[in-house]
Amino acid sequence: MRHALLILALPLLPTLAFAWGNHSPMCYRAFERMPEVAQAQPVRAEPLVDFLRVQEPAIAQLLDAQEAWALEHLPGHAPRPEALRFVPDPARSDDDRRAAFLRAVRLSSDSRLTLYLQEDPRQPEPQRPPLSAATVSAVPNSKGATQRFVALQPGEPVAPLAVLASACDEPDYGHDLNLFDDNPGSPAAPSYGFGRQPFGNPSVAIGSQAPFHMGFFHQGAVFNTLAPSFARTFTELRVQQYGGLAVLAWQTGHAYWGWRFAGLALHHVQDLTQPYHASAAPGASLPYMMWVNLKAQLGAPADRQGLVVLQSNRHFVLEQFQTRWIMAAARRQQDGPLEQALRDGLLDGHYPPWSPAYVRAVVAAEAHAAGPVTDAAVVVGAPAKFVSDPNFDFAANEEQLGPELARDMQGQRDALQQQVATLLGRFGAHSRNALRGLLRQAGP
Secondary structure (H helix, E strand, O other): OOOHHHHHHHHOHHHHHOOOOOOOHHHOOOOOOOOHHHHHOOOOOOOEEEEEEEEHHHHHHHHHHHHHHHHHOOOOOOOOOOOHHHOOOOOOOOHHHHHHHHHOOOOOOOOOOOEEEOOOOOOOOOOOOOHHHHHHHHOOOOOOOOOOEOOOOOOOOOOOHHHHHHHHHHHHOOOOOOOOOOOOOOOOOOOOOOOOOEEEEEEHHHHHHHEEEEEEEEOHHHHHHHHHHHOOOOOHHHHHHHHHHHHHHHHHHHHHHHHHHHHHHHHHHHHHOOOOHOOOOOOOHHHHHHHHHHHOOOOOOOOHHHHHHOOOOOHHHHHHHHHHHHHHHHHOOOOHHHHHHHOOOOHHHOOOOOOHHHHHHHHHHHHHOHHHHHHHHHHHHHHHHHHHOOOOOOOOHHHHHHHHHHHHOOOOHHHHHHHHHHHHHHHHHHHHHHHHHHHHHOOO
């Protein structure tokens, strides 16, 4: 039965690597009225290599301390190979120092980390020329992508809100692709030490980032016994790595990278507010998953494949409408229920203060509990063709069927929009609480 449940896991998760579409427009709304951000002084854009060169000994000390902390506090942590340690070397080139940093943090060598902004879609069309997506991201933009980039110049003053909101989307730009030993083109000599990909199809590049953007911490003892590899996720590791770098950058006078690394950390927190990233299959009970897998093992795989398709379709529909609603309101410069929810600072105090345990104990637990309600809202709020037909693969037809979905949705969307507003209220609150925690660690 353990083998059967893992067979379900393999095809189900690769399509769910993205949680919320474009994070940046939502983060502009979530932070634009937070005093710590809105009232912060402009910072000067700084190339990553400048930060690394000036702070090389402090960064090396921090990364070693983070690894020791992870070994003690993160269940299932994959130890960093000793050969990947970031060792100060003032004689090496900037390119070599940058490559050593990426290896030590165990990010893809294709990570761009260039100077750029994703401007607020509420603002008029940017006056500066667009920046090629390939300059910013190792992941090609899909046809319907809403990301639009412009370049920053070294030393250029920029608002912390813009730096933070831009960086909140950035970990989806290829930072976590193909890092496992069984991924095509994975790092070798030495490997990154993450072992084999714990779930998802290791041959699908975009799916290889899923274990860094999901956290199945609350599936229960039976599920964990049957599918123990699901517990091997690295979202908490990324939050600690980027968060610690943000604190160090603020403390050492590199404010641009303080806000930038903070945004990178917040991305992983925000991903876990998405129920489809905190539950293996929000619309299915464990007995049902076990039953369809048993049938598949006996030669009747249709129900299992149907479950895979339905979960994928519902995730895509939720993401499609969250993104469409946010972007449409931004272009009209109007507020709706989603914008109001994202800004709702009253919700922040309903949660405990930020701590290393917050990601698992608060964010993921809440999103996991919201899984059945969210899945039901998608089923009720979207046309049955898109979310209840196991023979219809929305992901394979997204580009041509997106407009049809938008048209057919108009009369049925209220229940779904209400649930998305609830989820985005939590997205905003957890993002602000996490940022406050990092700023407190940084001190004055």
